[in-house]
């Protein structure tokens with residue numbers, strides 16, 4: 237059975253730490269032959285992407301592998317071919333498949349039929365590759381993860397909120413989500429988060445008050461108020477979120493030497509201000525760079541499990 241990375245709890249706490257350690261090695265030594273052969277990796281997008289697309293393609297080539305990067309909307313998948321049939325066929329050509337798609341059930345179905353590892357490059361529910369980079373960035377800046385408090389403000393029911401919760405508690409962090417009523421994390425995700433937190437000593441708390449949520453936070457982070465695919469969902473995705481904007485006033489309320497993350501793309505003047513994203517607390521550009529190193533580590537680690 238191949239090892240997949242479809243959501244953050246697909247790695248145990250120990251395995252997540254191994255991937256982060258390997259990330260540090262690849263950051264120090266970016267070029268090598270860990271994917272020589274070459275390992276052929278399909279990287280498929282059904283939604284737009286800048287960072288994920290470029291970091292996977294660059295990372296694979298830096299390690300001697302070969303990436304086939306495709307817009308999924310041009311595949312037969314976009315016509316009548318089933319997800320399962322696509323997975324069975326791509327497993328015959330490639331060593332690993334990376335996929336950005338819509339519902340989590342789509343990538344679950346793909347992975348169930350695939351005979352090679354499958355990596356989630358973002359679904360509506362989770363964005364686990366981003367969280368590996370976020371955790372690595374926090375560890376770089378703060379020297380540790382377990383016991384730190386991370387506050388995410390914004391849409392608490394989106395992929396970033398869910399993955400920060402699940403990946404953060406896996407690392408033993410205290411994760412707070414501050415979101416307006418109606419935008420709180422999905423209950424089934426909170427159940428999985430509670431289970432993981434019980435193993436690691438981490439915790440998860442949902443707030444509606446943004447000021448209470450940032451008090452004592454070591455890390456403050458946010459994301460788009462409207463995620464890809466939600467543009468026409470009929471919800472007001474501006475007014476209820478205005479009190480959750482990451483700005484200088486909010487950041488001053490942590491009372492700590494806080495770092496700020498944003499997965500990007502940023503909507504400047506909406507979920508984050510220019511002053512904050514371009515200011516001294518921002519670790520956003522390192523975070524973006526770390527996508528490259530973390531994904532190389534993840535790919536190599538997953539392919540190593542295959543050989544065990």
Ligand code: CP
Nearest residue numbers: 285286287288499500
């Ligand atoms: N953060 C992130 O996943 O960016 P892209 O959508 O540009 O890949």
Ligand code: NVA
Nearest residue numbers: 394459460463464500
């Ligand atoms: N929540 C955002 C993340 C983009 C990287 C989206 O899904 O559009």
